[in-house]
Amino acid sequence: MKISANVENSAYAHSVVVRTNEKVQAIPIPGKATGYGSAVNGGELLMLALATCFCNDLYREAQKRGITLTHVAVEASGEFVQEGAAGTNLVYKARIEGDASREELDVLLKHTDQVAEIQNTLRAGVRVERVD
Structure with missing residues (x-):
């Protein structure tokens, strides 16, 4: 089983995606209020x-x-x-x-x-x- 996680962030855009083998899921995690980085x-x-x-x-x-x-x-x-x-x-x-x-x-x-x-x-x- 191969597991991975991807985070992409830019001004006021934050995306988190996890993957186990072929199963891909987005996790709703907001960006920081400042717009840069993850709120978590x-x-x-x-x-x-x-x-x-x-x-x-x-x-x-x-x-x-x-x-x-x-x-x-x-x-x-x-x-x-x-x-x-x-x-x-x-x-x-x-x-x-x-x-x-x-x-x-x-x-x-x-x-x-x-x-x-x-x-x-x-x-x-x-x-x-x-x-x-």
Whole structure:
């Protein structure tokens, strides 16, 4: 699976498009009020990626176990204290409800934490490079 994201910005025009293989989707994110840049910052989008990944993976892993989840809430947060410095204290928490016992849901949470791709990508410290 190949995933990409494109951002295009100019005076008072802002476009965000994501792609997974051949599936392309526009995401409505406004530009800054000044007209230059995104109204949503990269740290916010990184936290959204963590929360979205865990949410989606919970449903995937629950289905494999024959569990129907009726509610999932995930909150991710981190601290970005200095320009150019890596974020710190990246944490997330999740609450789930479904047709399984509390113990089974807790096992599902722990397992999903081990297989969530975005979380594991950050934990591995994957190299990121700019290419021409």
